[in-house]
Amino acid sequence: MGSVSIESMKQFLSRSISSLNLNKLRGLLAEIDFRNYLSSLGFADRVSLGGWIVRSEGAGTFGHDTAVFFPEIIQPGVDYPADRQFPIPDIGLHTICATFHQIGIKSYYCASKIIMEDNTDSIDWSAIQLGLPTQQNYQDFPTCLTEFNSRQRNYNFLRYDTDVSPIPQNSIPETFSKEHLRVAFQNKFLSEISDLDGIIWGRQFTYPIEIKEKTSASDSRLGDFFGLDVGPFVKLAFYAARRGNLHSIFIVREIDNIEERNLVEWRYITFEILAQFASWNPQAGGRSMQGTASTVVKIPKSEFRILNRENLSAL
Secondary structure, three states: OOOOOHHHHHHHHHHHOOOOOHHHHHHHHHHHHHHHHHHHOOOHHHEOOOEEEEEEOOOOOOOOOEEEEEEOOOOOOOOOOOOOOOOOOOHHHHHHHHHHHHOOOEEEEEEEEEOOOOOHHHEEEEEEEEOOOOOOOOEEEOOOOOOOOEOOOOOOOOOOOOOOOOOOHHHHHHHHHHHHHHHHHHHHEOEEEEEEOOEEEOOOOEEEEEEEEEOOEEEOOOEEEEEEEHHHHHHHHHHHHHOOOEOOEEEEEEEOOOOOOOEEEEEEEEHHHHHHHOOOOOEEEEEOOOOOEEEEEEEEHHHOEEOOHHHHHHO
8 A cells, every 4th residue: 555644744744834824824725715716616627726836046047947846636545556557637737838838837747656655755756747749758756857956965844843733624635745746846956936826727828826815905095905925926927027828817815804804805916917006115014924024015906806707707
């Protein structure tokens, strides 16, 4: 047998996640709620699961190579033997990754095998490159990403002791699969790495998405607005700079207040509109998802659209 238990997944997450502040937890919950909402609208097959986007590091090479990878979700108690036949990725993900390939971003779907029963250290990943015009085969991950600089010194990515009990039970497998894949990559290569909340496959364009849970604030110059940390703003700007059929969307799960956190409405704004109307004068924000002080870009709420079936169909 080659399976892993939910308890072992939690133990791994407690060692890999540096801190689980409220912002990070709320981000996880917003992603889950967002996918449930899209499913209720009949758009479950038009959005990918989350993954990672990585860029090369090194003097003179920083940002010159970029890759995206998505994990197969490891389910607790399911056998992933060493001789298993790896899954065929969904056709929608192929289509999404073709857009990335056209603008020079390599995209991979990663599947796992578990060598030792209930041992997360024995999980090996293999990857198949998507978006190419010819059929590809699975290769060992992450060694197949040869354009990145190898890490010369070992670094302990599993050194924490974080309480992960607030993470909902039904999101543990996805969170674990993403985290295990990240650690496997960063153990081997130097990189700048960022979470990819998901990708929407629209009628004309491919939209990487950034999902946040927000209350609106008010400003005498802007009126009601939503804030976006500078880090995610720069990431959305990166997608816009690559262009082609790649666009990006900032999605807000608007809540009524920070205590009860009841849903008011799902809203969205494309980066093209966001960049036009974002205030040029950022302000200090609260705690970021990394637990550090943040700087916030302010975007007028009036420029956001309601994320409903009609507007989704038009994307």
